[in-house]
Every structure is written in C-alpha cells, then in structure tokens.
Amino acid sequence: MPQIIPIKDLKDTAKVSEMCHKSSDPIFVTKNGYGDMVLMSMEAFEEMHHREQLYRELEISENDIRGGKTRSAREALSDVRENYGL
CATH class of the missing domain: 3.40.1620 (YefM-like fold)
Structure with a gap:
C-alpha cells in the first residue's frame, strides 16, 4: 500500500x-x-527503470512482428555463422 x-x-x-x-x-x-x-530508494528506482526498459524492448519487438519485420531462425543462424566464421 x-x-x-x-x-x-x-x-x-x-x-x-x-x-x-x-x-x-x-x-x-x-x-x-x-x-x-x-x-x-535507489534500488526500487533501478528495478522500475529496468522493467520499463524491458517493456519498451518488448513493444518494439511486437511492432516488428506486426509489421512483418521477421525472418526464419534458419536464416538468422546462417547469417550469424557466416558473420562469425562458425
């Protein structure tokens, strides 16, 4: 309360x-x-701030999904392997 x-x-x-x-x-x-x-307290503020950042990132991700800005996991992993020589 x-x-x-x-x-x-x-x-x-x-x-x-x-x-x-x-x-x-x-x-x-x-x-x-x-x-x-x-x-x-600073601890409560930092916890709240981190939570807000997470919600912002989730909102961006959800908007990307709605906007069709996605690709398959195979494609993404293939790019990672190529970029890092794996």
Whole structure:
C-alpha cells in the first residue's frame, strides 16, 4: 500500500530513508494537502527503470512482428555463422 506523508515529515531524513528502504513502493509527499513529490530508494528506482526498459524492448519487438519485420531462425543462424566464421 502506498505511503503518503506531509512535507514537514521530510525533516527527519533518517526516518524517511528507512521508510524508502523498507518498501519497494514509492512514498508520496504532500504539500498543503496536494501531491508534491514522490520518493523511493535507489534500488526500487533501478528495478522500475529496468522493467520499463524491458517493456519498451518488448513493444518494439511486437511492432516488428506486426509489421512483418521477421525472418526464419534458419536464416538468422546462417547469417550469424557466416558473420562469425562458425
């Protein structure tokens, strides 16, 4: 479940850091009752970033398949063997 804290709680940096590292979910910071910032640990951010990169690559691949930009495995392996002298 996402955590929501008021901006004044950022004064206790050790506590906020601990909260970030205890959960992979982001912490939403409010200011005057409205959303202002989102905090997360570096590990959670990197994991999210890698996942987004994977989804982007999958989307590109799916678009290539839909667009007919494919070839047989035999063709591809033949090119690899030729290019690398295998």
